[in-house]
Amino acid sequence: MASIVSMAVPQDAAVAHRRSEARIAWMLVMPAMILLFLFVLLPVASVIVLGFTDFELGYGKFRFVGFENYAHLITDRTFRKSLWNTTVYTAIVAPISILLGLGIAMLIESETKARSFFRTAYFLPVASLIVAMATVWQYMFHPTIGPLNALLALVGLPGPNWLGSSGTVLYSLSIIGVWQSAGFNMVLFLAGLTAIPRELYAAAEVDGAKSSLDRFLLVTWPMLGPTTLFVITISITNSVKVFETVKTLTEGGPNKASDVLLFTIYQEGFVYLRVGYASAITVVFLLILVVLMFLQYRILDRRVHYT
Secondary structure (H helix, E strand, C coil), X not given: CHHHHHHHHHHHHHHHHHHHHHHHHHHHHXXXXXXHHHHHHHHHHHXXXXXXXXXXXCCCCCCECCCHHHHHHHHCHHHHHHHHHHHHHHHHHXXXXXXXXXXXXXXXXXXXXXXXXXXXXXXXXXXXXXXXXXXXXXXXXXXXXCHHHHHHHXXXXXXXXXXXXXXXXXXXXXXXXXXXXXXXXXHXXXXXXXXXXXHHHHHHHHCCCCCHHHXXXXXXXXXXXXXXXXXHHHHHXXXXXXXXXXXXXXXXXXXXXXXXXXXXXXXXXXHCCCHHHHHHHHHHHHHHHHHHHHHHHHHHHHHXXXX
């Protein structure tokens, strides 16, 4: 009987110890959970609810209109135009910035003397505020005194009105987007390249991979799988969220040729004060992001080699 009691005491002590650790864990995680609820979950829930109303800033009363806002989106020319512009912008910026980031990272990785300098130089666009750089880009794209048109004039080509023409404004903004994103992707790829064991390259060379292309296809690219998946996710998300360049340089013009989803949400909510309609667009915007992330991980995650 005494032995049974002596065995029960340590078990009770272990249970009490686990409960104490659980309480401490909850106390430590509670501030983060409260912040997550207040600044993420609660705003998202509020946006979803407001999307079913006709709420406007400055008016005390509002009513629930069901799916009326979402039905209006289908026929809204501004929304369809901004959705198309966002798609085109993402299709240009994301793949080019990923390829440029990978190429720059591999060049820097192979450089031994000035690696730190080039790493800093290419990362500067990421650290620069695009609002502060707007003046520089306006000068670069200026139709008469801009250096881009001056270079085209040297070879006898007419320079377009980069930011003032409906046919070129979105591509001009895409150039800025690639300039801004390539440095960040470079840093991520550099981290992935550094983590690849050097022994794998020696083993690949022994197995017959003599050229740089063979070593890249057999070792570098498969080992960069997790990094590439993360870079693709971040690049597409940042491209879909483009706002600063549009707001600073074009205001969605000319003729809504550079209007994008976030700028449309901003105008509907803070210029026209139609918060209910802006919330409906925001819900669609969030759904697009969720679907994109889901498709990326469903399609690409199966091809990634984790070590």
